[in-house]
Amino acid sequence: MRSISGDEARTLIESQLAAHGQGVISVLAQYRRDDAVAAWHETIRAIEEFINLPRFGVTDDRLRAWLCAIRLDGAFVSNPGPTWLAVRQTLAPHLEPSVVARFTRIMLYAGAMGLAFAAHGQGARSASITLDTIGGTVEYFQSRRRHFVSLLYTMPHACSGSLVLQPYHALTVLLPQVEHSCIAITGFHHKLALLEALSDFSLEVDSIGAMASHGFETLDDYFLEPERASIHVMAELRGDQFTMPAMEPVDCRKIFSAAELRNGVKLIGAAYEAFGLKDSDFSAMGMLVIAFARYSRDDYYIEIEKETFRSMLRAQKELDPAELETLLVNVPSDYATNTNAYLSHPGR
Numbered sequence: 001m002r003s004i005s006g007d008e009a010r011t012l013i014e015s016q017l018a019a020h021g022q023g024v025i026s027v028l029a030q031y032r033r034d035d036a037v038a039a040w041h042e043t044i045r046a047i048e049e050f051i052n053l054p055r056f057g058v059t060d061d062r063l064r065a066w067l068c069a070i071r072l073d074g075a076f077v078s079n080p081g082p083t084w085l086a087v088r089q090t091l092a093p094h095l096e097p098s099v100v101a102r103f104t105r106i107m108l109y110a111g112a113m114g115l116a117f118a119a120h121g122q123g124a125r126s127a128s129i130t131l132d133t134i135g136g137t138v139e140y141f142q143s144r145r146r147h148f149v150s151l152l153y154t155m156p157h158a159c160s161g162s163l164v165l166q167p168y169h170a171l172t173v174l175l176p177q178v179e180h181s182c183i184a185i186t187g188f189h190h191k192l193a194l195l196e197a198l199s200d201f202s203l204e205v206d207s208i209g210a211m212a213s214h215g216f217e218t219l220d221d222y223f224l225e226p227e228r229a230s231i232h233v234m235a236e237l238r239g240d241q242f243t244m245p246a247m248e249p250v251d252c253r254k255i256f257s258a259a260e261l262r263n264g265v266k267l268i269g270a271a272y273e274a275f276g277l278k279d280s281d282f283s284a285m286g287m288l289v290i291a292f293a294r295y296s297r298d299d300y301y302i303e304i305e306k307e308t309f310r311s312m313l314r315a316q317k318e319l320d321p322a323e324l325e326t327l328l329v330n331v332p333s334d335y336a337t338n339t340n341a342y343l344s345h346p347g348r
Contacts, residue, residue: 005202012203012210013192017336020181020188024151024335027177028158036165037155043170044148045300046102047141049255053103054138057095057255066090068135072111080108096253109171110137116172117179129179147182150339157332185336190216232264234271245270258296265289284318 004012028036049057058064067087070076076083084104091100114131128143130136141148151174165173191212195201203210234242245266248259265286272282291312295304304312313321313328 001204001206003202003204005200009195009201009203010192012205013188013195016210017185017188017192020184021334021336023181024154024177024185025158027173028151028155030161030163031155031159031165032162033156033159036159036170037152039165039167039170040148040152040155040174041301042167044152045256046106047145047148047171049099049102050106051138051141051145052255053091053095053099054134057099058091063090068133068138070107070134071132072107072114072134072137073132074115077108077111077115080111083107094253095255096251099253099255105168106137106171107134110140113172113175116176144178146339147178147186150335151178151182153330153338154333154335156330157334182335182339186339189336189340231271232267234274235267238274241274243270243273254299257299258293258302259299261293261296262290281318284316288312288316 054064054067058067067090070083070087084107087104087107088100091103095103110131114129114137117129117131128140130140191201191203191210194212194214194216198214200213202213204213205211235244247263247266250259250263251257254260269282269286272279292302292304295308296302310321310325313319313324
C-alpha cells in the first residue's frame with residue numbers, strides 16, 4: 001500500500017478512466033449497431049417496467065409485499081416454472097400479457113446473473129448486488145439506470161462488428177460490463193472531482209485498487225443521482241394553487257404509454273402556469289412532445305423519419321429549429337462522455 005497525490009494521482013485516475021472506457025468500447029465493438037440498439041433498448045424497457053411495476057403498477061400493499069419477497073435464488077433458476085406460473089396468474093388480472101411476460105423474463109435473467117456474480121466472488125446478497133429477491137432486484141436496477149441508458153447512447157458510436165446481440169442475451173452480455181467498467185468510470189470521475197476540489201486529496205493504492213482519502217455522501221446509498229420530487233406533486237400537495245387540466249384516459253394495464261406521456265406534459269404545463277413560468281419556450285416544447293407522441297410504436301417507442309422530425313421542428317416559431325435539433329438528437333460518443341451528459345430516461 002502506498003499513498004499518492006497531485007499529478008501522480010491524476011495520472012492514475014486518467015489511466016483507469018481510459019482503460020475502463022476502452023473496455024466498454026471493446027465489448028460493444030463486437031456487435032452490429034442496429035441490432036444492439038434494438039435489443040438493449042427493449043431490455044431497458046423491460047427493466048424500467050420491472051422497477052415501476054411493484055412501485056406503481058400494483059396498488060394492493062399485500063400483493064406488492066408478496067411480489068417483492070419472491071426469491072430469485074438457485075432453486076428458482078433451476079426450476080422457475082412454479083414461481084413463474086404463480087406470478088403470471090397473480091398479475092394477469094392487473095396488467096396486459098406483454099408486461100407480465102417481460103416481468104417474468106427479467107426475473108429469470110436477474111436470478112441467473114445473481115448466481116453468476118456470486119460464482120465470481122460478487123455475492124448476490126452483497127450491499128451493492130442485491131439480485132436474490134424481486135424487491136432487491138428492483139433496488140439494484142434502480143441504482144444502475146444511469147449506466148444502462150449511457151450504454152444505449154454509446155452503442156451508435158461503438159458498435160461496428162458483425163455479431164448480433166440477441167434480446168435474450170443483452171443483459172447477460174452487458175451487465176458484467178456495467179459492474180466491471182461502468183461503475184468504475186463513475187467512481188473515478190468522483191475521485192477526479194475531489195482531486196480538483198481538495199488540495200489534500202490522496203489515493204491509497206495497492207494491487208487491488210485505489211481508495212480515496214475523501215468522499216461525499218449521496219442522498220441514498222448506491223443510487224447514482226439525487227432523489228428528487230416530481231413537479232407533478234403540485235397536483236397532490238398544492239391543489240388549491242393548481243388548476244388540473246383535462247387528462248386523457250390511461251390504460252392501467254400498461255406501465256408506460258403515449259397517453260401517460262401526454263398527460264405528463266399537461267401536468268408540467270399546469271405546474272409551470274401556477275408559478276407563472278409557462279413561457280413560450282415551454283409551450284413550444286410541450287406541443288412538440290405531444291406531436292412526437294403521435295408516432296409511438298407499441299405505446300413506448302417514438303419513431304420519426306428524419307425529414308418529418310425536422311419539419312415538425314420548423315413548424316413551431318418560438319425556438320430555432322437547428323439549435324433545437326442539436327439539443328434533442330444524441331451525438332454518439334464514448335461512454336464517459338455520455339454518462340456525464342446523462343439525461344434521465346423516460347419513466348417515473
